[in-house]
Amino acid sequence: MSIEREHAAYDFAYVQEKWLPIWDKLEPFKSGRADDSRPKKYVLDMFPYPSGDLHMGHAEAYALGDVIARYWIQKGFNVMHPIGWDAFGLPAENAAIKRNEDPRIWTYENIATQKASMRRYACSFDWDRVFNTCDPEYYKWNQWLFTKLHERGLAYRKDSAVNWCPGCQTVLANEQVVAGLCERCDSAVTKKKLNQWYFKITDYADRLLDDMSELEGKWPEKVLMMQRNWIGRSQGANVQFVIEGRTEPVTIYTTRPDTLYGATFMVVAADSALAAELAHGTPVEAEFNSYLEQIKAASDIDRLATDRPKSGVDLKRFAINPVNGEKLPIWASDYVLADYGTGAIMAVPAHDQRDLDFAKAMKLPVRVVVETGEEDPSETGIATTGDGKIVNSGALNGLSKADAIAAINKQLEADGLGKSARNYRLRDWLVSRQRYWGTPIPIVHCEKCGEVAVPDSELPLLLPDAKGLDLKPKGQSPLAAATEWVNTKCPKCAGPAMRDTDTMDTFVDSSWYYLRYPSSTNATEPFNRAEIDTWLPVDQYVGGVTHAILHLLYSRFFTKVLYDMKMLSFTEPFTRLLNQGMVVMDGSAMSKSRGNLVRLSDELENHGVDAIRLSMVFSGPPEDDVDWADVSPSGSVKFLSRAWRLSGDVTSAPGVDFTTGEVSLRKATHKALNDAAFAVESFRFNVAIARVMELVNATRKAIDSGCGPTDPAVREATEAIAIMLSLVAPFTAEEMWERLGHKPAIATAGWPVVDPALLVADEVEAVIQINGKIVDRMNVSPSISEAEFEAAALALPAVVVALAGSTPKKVIARAPKLVNIVL
């Protein structure tokens, strides 16, 4: 590469090749160790899944994370900005089946590819801290944590109707079912009765909800909303109903105990044990059984259809309403869920739409007990849910909804018939998976001892070799076929026992990985407490909103569990969160089938790394989607070479005294540094770049038609531009830095100190309004007093004319910007 070419024009390809090996040697992003006295920052990007090479979405996410990490480094912080790979999971396994090879091969190949691409993309990662979740050194601690949760009763097995994906041939967590479809393969999810492992996240529902107050203003409001919604806490009451011919009463859950007198029937979930019991031995048992079969056959999609007619079976049994002794018929229906509340409800058709729909379909009575002023629900078919005066309700008559709830709760409690209760939409986290490429569950099943955890000394429990195993999904874990692996000895009694053949949901892997980076090679513990206390919690987490519920909720859960285990001193893992938008094309998500896929490698080839990074960051607010059709990478190239050209025009020597420079350009420089810093800290990266563009324009003007290239202010401005650009366009910035006579790496050059004296303007143009309309302007000193300012405004000829001798009603003066005279 000749010198001539280097200086002829900005050549991004040449510059990229030039600096990478130099940076490899300098390692500017190695986070400081114990003796580093700089204040610490932990900036974390969500780690990628190695599904192939990096794509446009990665390019955006990592560009944004890089701006933040590089900014704090420039600001003098000891920044840890690590990366790793979320490497277990189905895509690898599916690829392995297709190619008939070990999923390890595909996974580690892709990791190598992505790693090389990240290096070329100039990500400011600390490469010493890398790990992959499929490394036995990592998943060993997954297993260790599983046994700790097991010890505490937070990992348990139960029989339950679980979400089953017929495509992936595995169970799914609630969180992985989106609108009745498998989030991965879009197959219609069905129900299957299975014995599976769960984590008891519901024990933490209240804390997961209440601790969110601490994240207010630091996490996107949207994410907090989604989590609140997902946890779905509801306040109500449990009420006992005596059942004719049954010794035990049945407890129902209601949020409207004030409407107890309006109950006209009871409904139990058709797929609950209670329903089966109530139907058993009655004349309707056959009818009930065939109804149950029908329900089981229905997919989630059918269940979720909004206009689905109500169905059910009259069990010909009766419950006694505890408040008035009325006999209520008991129905079994699928509109009541077996796993929410108690699986049984009192139906108040007048004031609940679902109950009303059911009552209409089954010709059951409707009784109004709250006068809301709306029309009769039995006429309109619309249940009235608002507040009003209670009627037809004995002692509650005349009360408001809130008062009635308080009164009836008190009464029920006194009579021992009920008490206030809470319920949650959140269910326990189903963690078993019937697939190969994941962490083996470290449990041995012994006929004598039951479930026995694999002892710490035997961890990691390695995945059996994929060779010889049929990985094709068949509803049972492929591990079951590894007979030598499965058949083992009970760690407790040494008798013959069998290993659990399921693997863990990969979300277990990502629920604590951020704790591993500070001591990523630690062989004796999952994470080192001293390192954790230094670096954690994560100061800034950056990632997609797709993980708003799953990953972020699970991570918060794990953190709280580890806190309870006294392994951590904090209860929230991520202090601040930034959700970047998606990269789309012409308004819709990129996909091969849509034919609007933009290849990152092509874009990098055509415009260079810096221009792509700049385009991503400049396109708009980071949380908005980037529509690639709206951005102009060639515009970014143009701007970068414009900035680069400045560095060749500067003629003063490095180290020249800036204070002798031309003042107006100096002011522009210091204002840009100040404003850009503020913009970066408030995640308005696009605005920060606009400030740099302004300064580039001002510097260009100063060189061409102002103070000229010899002025120290021109050097000061150009160096500031290079440093600010280093956050988003590291190659261009480094090249500028060298041309300005400095040594690499600019990444650690430091953000120039802003001189507050240079932030004050000499003169400000003030606006003079009469009744809010602008009549004149005047130049004033920024330090002018309010009184002086007002007097000057009133003395303006335009104002004197407008006033015509009259006295203004009111004068609002906001020195030094505005005077509003009210007539």
Added chain:
RNA sequence: GCCCCCGUAGUCCAAUGGCAGAGACAGAGGACUUAAAAUCCUUCCAGUAUCGGUUCGAGUCCGAUCGGGGGCACCA
């Protein structure tokens, strides 16, 4: 059905309740050039979805409507 967010030039987007325009894309014109590219300069374009309110003053706050996006969804 319930909840949340967002509507600013042709486009992407700025604007602590105080001059609607910071920045860019696209367009137009000019300088340089034999010409083109590149570069530099200049320039057109909206009154902030609609209606009402609060205020000396509203893109910004409040209410309603319309439009767009998102979340949850038979959770009693």
